[in-house]
Amino acid sequence: xxxxxxxxxxxxxxxxxxxxxxxxxxxxxxxxxxxxxxxxxxxxxxxxxxxxxxxxxxxxxxxxxxxxxxxxxxxxxxxxxxxxxxxxxxxxxxxxxxxxxxxxxxxxxxxxxxxxx
Amino acid sequence: xxxxxxxxxxxxxxxxxxxxxxxxxxxxxxxxxxxxxxxxxxxxxxxxxxxxxxxxxxxxxxxxxxxxxxxxxxxxxxxxxxxxxxxxxxxxxxxxxxxxxxxxxxxxxxxxxxxxx
Numbered sequence: 142x143x144x145x146x147x148x149x150x151x152x153x154x155x156x157x158x159x160x161x162x163x164x165x166x167x168x169x170x171x172x173x174x175x176x177x178x179x180x181x182x183x184x185x186x187x188x189x190x191x192x193x194x195x196x197x198x199x200x201x202x203x204x205x206x207x208x209x210x211x212x213x214x215x216x217x218x219x220x221x222x223x224x225x226x227x228x229x230x231x232x233x234x235x236x237x238x239x240x241x242x243x244x245x246x247x248x249x250x251x252x253x254x255x256x257x258x
Numbered sequence: 259x260x261x262x263x264x265x266x267x268x269x270x271x272x273x274x275x276x277x278x279x280x281x282x283x284x285x286x287x288x289x290x291x292x293x294x295x296x297x298x299x300x301x302x303x304x305x306x307x308x309x310x311x312x313x314x315x316x317x318x319x320x321x322x323x324x325x326x327x328x329x330x331x332x333x334x335x336x337x338x339x340x341x342x343x344x345x346x347x348x349x350x351x352x353x354x355x356x357x358x359x360x361x362x363x364x365x366x367x368x369x370x371x372x373x374x375x
Contacts, residue, residue: 142333142337142346143331143340143345143346144344144345144346145340145343146342146343146344146345149343169280169321169323169345169347170321170345174308174347175347175349176291176373177295177319177349177372177373178294178295178371178373180320182345182369183319201294202292202294203287204287204298204299204369206367208325214260216259216260219351221260222325224263226262226263226266227261227262227263228260228261228304229259230259230261230287230291230292231259232292232294232307240341245331250323252321252369254295254296254371255294256293256295
């Protein structure tokens with residue numbers, strides 16, 4: 142199943158997970174398009190100043206892969222700068238937060254895989 | 259867990275799945291770093307002329323997300339051009355193949371999620 146970039150559905154979340162500003166979510170494939178236990182597969186775009194607040198992942202793993210821009214991630218061990226090609230894996234009850242402290246949009250690919258029963 | 263781009267492990271596969279040339283695989287997180295049922299999470303780089311041969315995904319889904327360059331994908335319904343921001347989801351016994359027919363490297367993010375028992 143091919144999903145052209147222009148055919149993605151998009152939504153904007155304000156104060157995502159208690160963060161600042163708005164985050165655009167461009168879905169590649171939604172949960173009901175997967176056979177596997179995947180509930181998010183999307184590009185997330187954080188304009189300058191935007192953030193996703195701290196949140197926990199229980200019984201699921203989320204990977205962020207930074208595709209453009211730069212920002213600060215905190216996975217519980219302090220803020221660390223991330224930029225293109227860096228990745229963050231969070232799961233098993235861990236928390237994370239990310240914010241764009243730069244002047245360019247921060248784009249990342251996010252995939253959430255839930256654990257089986 | 260943060261994986262900086264420079265700290266990724268990399269491998270080169272010749273004639274991957276029976277394809278042409280070589281494909282570089284830069285792993286973000288390997289199977290044993292996930293709690294979820296994920297066996298590949300990597301950037302794949304196909305130089306001009308390279309391809310990944312046709313192969314089937316049984317009891318797992320694979321998503322390709324094109325991050326740069328352009329190529330031709332065939333998921334069983336004929337070749338279709340894909341470029342940055344396009345995505346392909348293949349699973350449940352389906353097959354796919356991809357080749358770089360352009361002059362620039364073709365890069366994509368690949369994630370394979372296995373089905374539960």
